[in-house]
Amino acid sequence: MPVSESDFSKLDVAALTEAQAEAELARLAQVLEAANTAYHRDDAPDISDAEYDALKARNLAIEARFPALKRADSPSEQVGGAVAEGFSKVAHAVRMLSLANAFDDADITEFDERIRRYLGLAPDAPLAYTSEPKIDGLSLSLRYENGQLVQAATRGDGSVGENVTANARTIDDIPQRLTGAPDILEVRGEVYMSHPDFEALNARQAERADKQFANPRNAAAGSLRQLDASITKARPLRFFAYAWGETSEALSDTQMGAIERLAALGFQTNPLTALCDGPDDLLKQYLRIEQARATLGYDIDGVVYKVNDLALQARLGFRSTTPRWAIAHKFPAELAWTRLDAIDIQVGRTGALSPVARLSPVTVGGVVVSNATLHNEDYIAGRGNDGEVIRDGKDLRVGDWVQVYRAGDVIPKVADVDLSKRPADAVPYTFPETCPDCGSDAIREEGDAVRRCTGGLICPAQAVEKLKHFVSRAAFDIEGLGAKQVEMFYHDDQLPVHEPAEIFTLKQRDAKNLTRLANRDGWGETSAGNLFQAIDDKRRIPLKRFLFSLGIRHVGEVAAADLARHFGRYETLSATLDAAAPAADRHLQADAAEAEERRSAMAEGRRARIKPARDAVWEGLDPAAKSAWEELIGIDGIGATVAVALVTSFQQEAERASINRLIAELEIEPDDTPAAADSPVAGKTVVFTGTLEKMTRAEAKARAEALGAKVSGSVSAKTDLLVAGPGAGSKAKKAADLGVETIDEDAWLALIGDA
Template identity: 45%
Template sequence: MTDTATSTKNAAERIAELRAELDAHNHRYYVLDEPSIPDAEYDRLFNELKTLEGEHPELVTADSPTQRVGGAALSAFGEVRHEVPMLSLGNAFEDSDLLDFDRRVREGLDLPAGDLFGGGATVAYCCEPKLDGLAVSLLYRDGQLVRGATRGDGSTGEDISSNVRTVRNIPLKLQGSGWPALLEVRGEVFMSKAGFEALNVRQLESGGKTFANPRNAAAGSLRQLDPKITASRPLEFCCYGIGQVQGELPDSQVGILQALKGWGLPISHELKLAEGVEACLDYYRNIGERRQALAYEIDGVVFKVNNLAWQRELGFRAREPRWAIAHKFPASEELTELLDVEFQVGRTGAVTPVARLKPVKVAGVTVSNATLHNMDEVARLGLMIGDTVIIRRAGDVIPQVMAVVAERRPADARSVQIPACCPVCGSQVERTQLVKRSKGKETLSEGAVYRCVGRLACGAQLKQAIIHFVSRRALDIEGLGEKSVEQLVDEGLVRSPADLFTLRFEQIVGLEGFAELSSNNLLAAIAASKRPGLARFIYALGIPDVGEETAKTLARALGSLTRIQQALPEVLTWLPDVGAEVAYEIHNFFGDDHNRTVIAQLLERGLQLQEEGELHAEFAAATTLADFIDKLNIPFIAATGARNLADKAGSFDGVIALSQDWLELSVMKGLNDKAKQSLREFFANPDNVARARAIETQLRDFGMHWESEKKAVAGLPLAGQTWVLTGTLEAMSRDMAKDKLEALGAKVAGSVSAKTSCVVAGPGAGSKLAKASELGVRVLDEAEFLGLLQQFA
């Protein structure tokens, strides 16, 4: 056999392998909505096949993946034949690929080429982000939506008419006038990042299957056999073009999209017309910089020749138009091998699995570690050491293991086991217990987190606790980074946060990174941190589940460290956004002997808390007897029964007396027999009576009791309003702006909704500003915001 024949035989075998593998992946991606490899891996296989077929054109067949799009329609849906095929796009991965595309376009149109005296003719391109969703076709006849279909294999798709009608931003009837008698609109059904997160939360709460990413969520939601399920999912639609048309339309791509917008169809807020390829590259870089701030996932940018006559002249290849291309961003998903799973210990003792990976470049960054969250996640993934896994990285987010490629599992793969002892201090590792409290009972269940029981005797927990205590949003001690804290702990100089305030110059100087000047600077920074606000101090303590907002609530409402330390869980639940579980975490933290000792030492060593005062007027006499009864969690007595009981008894002593007077209680209206019997049994228990009296006594002591003196609440100018900050503020930091708004009574949120009162938009504002404009929310620039603050100064 000649070398040429051997080469052709080898190529034919490899082509057959690639076609079989790509067909299998197409089926999983388009039909089953269960992709098993990242897009970047698929693109590499596809390009290898394309190259081999280019070198051996005699081996190209009509059924090759390079000659068609996607896979077959799902048999559970009716089939739809696309009169105009729904083709895929060619890809550009480097800037040079886009430059080559532009050159081919200009050559195909026979436009003047550049020379020494000029750059030649330029082509105008329609630019849009490439949404990561499911391509669909919508058919309108006489302005009425009559059919929806998936792309399928490009020629035949699935009839999903009932489902697309449930997508809220797809008009069932076109607006305005002038639309063609027959109009096929093409676009992407997708799910926003916020919608995706909310859906997964609901799926977890209901015990359903969670989705790996917004694309899978959108595809799985749109292709439900029950349209009611589709209707319950947060799907959106964005159109990017047209198919068959009977009637007149503008003669440019941008013109068509603007016309569609006028008829009520959503188009991209990022739509832009670029003159020439350099303007396209600028658009690509700009979108890339803002990619993580967008409200939806994108994986690149699509460029289309804007002139429709030129599109027709350029025509199509077998699989893709010659007048359009998708410039992809660097892959955010890749395949690699799981070499091992190690365990880290956090500030609260949580023992967390971390994946150690064979290094792989993801989105331009080499990744060798990835988060696994907890052992429940390891079980959900079915993960074993030695597996080939899909790694995802988005922006600055810690890389994450998304899925296991089960078919590549080696024979010697090992299971992942939680250690019995802490890998840092050797203390026992225990699984957390979740306590669910309801009327009259507590239910225990296993939590997802394992904890080291060594607390601050565990070096890892101590280091993390100190790092949190000195962090910028806590006591903000400059000069104490992670390495410095580790040194101080390892040298035995710091065994609790209180030890920071006994450090001496001679103990610090000479440590790695500390000379005379830096040692004096650190001691000065520690001294300057001795007057923290109460909210900062509470946050710095690192109470489980108490973040900045909860710390602010505790400080603002109760007004003093003493009241916060003494507060019973039932009293804490009267505060906004403090639920029963968080209330018990707070109460248990301050009930711990070690924690009380550390706090006492901090105060003895010079900490002077600022912004302490009286109970906030909003909470003075804020409780009612009915609320109090309801908080006692007496079985079979809910809010309505509690109100009826309060009206009848008039006081807490009256409630106890009524519970002991069966004759009086038996004729009482508004409580059923079960509730009456439960009331008698509850107060027959001395422990319940003692607990209830303790709660009532504390309400009196704090001034929250229904018989306490009611205080006038001074109205704050922005009370009840929700504000959002976006972009870069030049006159102050975002944190400072947030503090000023909160001091005026506003709540500062992270996302824009119809309930948002105002958005402050600095330079570089992106998706939040666009959302505000879309919803008609008031927007202030920085100068207007500063003027508003001056009014209230």
């Protein structure tokens, strides 16, 4: 496929023409500038660090291939972002730079080779480095004159930073006064926030309905860069010193010596700082620090290596934005190791027992992760959905050292386990065979990876989840009655709500109670009155919302809307479900018969005869049941799975009784698509087949439905019209057999007035 001009952002750098490269550099300059502003100035990044790093690397690669195209405002020449408004500016006596990045082992060997070349050192000449964690916070420069802290500044764009002196004075780790320090000393390091402090801050913010911080780095940056220093004071910030700017006399002649001197002056320095004698040693230290990452209690995003000898550092000097004598070896963005502290079982609305990993918090891809899904019992045991071996068959145990994986916005997963770190007393996890909530048997049906509680309505966990679903946004959406309130009423002795119908009897029951809701703690006349009013407002409800709110397995918003559109009225739907019940049974029997046939065919070494096996089961079924069933599964978007789930819950006595109690409280609005009445296809059942050339199948369906037609997936006696494009097969034949009118796409467009 030819790549259009606007698509070359996806092109390989090696494939770019000069013109494309120029346009791409312009695009990258703009995108990176916006990302820098969001990240550095507003402390609210809108792309992930990995995405940012990839864009930056792409920019560099294009510049390397087309040096002449490098822009005056090239992102590779810039550090950080501009000073935010409201702060006074501080010009740095010595620029505050960034660090070059390394992502794999080869980058580190190259780093060492480059330095040796630059200095003219033989490959075997000794060359020592320091290695230290790369703290994920923001850098700060502290200026001391005659031992007094006189100024604190952020990095800003590297040359000019923000004056945050008053803010820095509120941080306990930062000494106000030094003894025995050079007359002029600029100490540089990282301001950061610990995990527990970060969590407590976000909890406090939530209580005040204030903004949540995505990760400790953003929280630290947002807290330090406050125009009102009393806000900074209330935020528990910390500081690690690891570098220096202007000094009136040298701190030491080595990096390590300088760090020790800073520690002696009263600064916090990182205890994992170590001296290494070459790339191999650096990589060992990298692994050590990566493994320690989850237990540090604060975020690090890599390991920094620096040439130890300060005289050599001076000879190596700087590129435009980074020193030649240091490099940041970054951790992979989406992976992190941490401890599996516990496995909890959550019971869902449909009874599914879902195992959840409770993890020691670790930041992965810019987000703190403390929970991850473990899918189901097979996954914990090291088996995939089809019984295949996963993670080399390694199971997961409480206490294990596990690798957490997170990509984009997906729920974090546990990807791997390090058996060498398994505690001696770790035992295989036994998945519960009873519901942790109600004690009912939890069983696994054949072919289902999930174990389910059989308690149904008597299971509190299921009941509460069902209620939460019932009041959710796309369902009844009752103002003032969210997940929290539902949970509260579920456990309330005076005014309990155990099923949806009881929501609608709250007001009436409350009136009979000695202590009225309005007189309870946290409530008043107004709030109780508002709640009852909001509930009354939802007594009239559109059919599709009603169906969705029932929380029947497989019946999501789309299926609910399809059903509502097809049946129009609740009574029609429920009558069809009742009529179809014997057929749904047969369908399940046919599935069982098919499985049995497959098994015996396999054992007998012959080909399975699926169709005859299934067909035999259907013999002698009441035609009314069969036609109701066919109507159901003929609805576009509704398959046998949905149909069985629907019929089963409507046949389940307790559940049906609960639905009937609910209906008694409601007025269900029939679904009649507006503007449909005057269309020639309104009320008609239409089937599309073959290739449509002027529209997609989805468009055709949406358009037909907007005009009040019902779109079905299969041809039956109830079909009014078949629209057949080229390649129409069995459906066209069946329509001809049944005498159903068949037209082509153009005739269809003419009929609905779209030609």
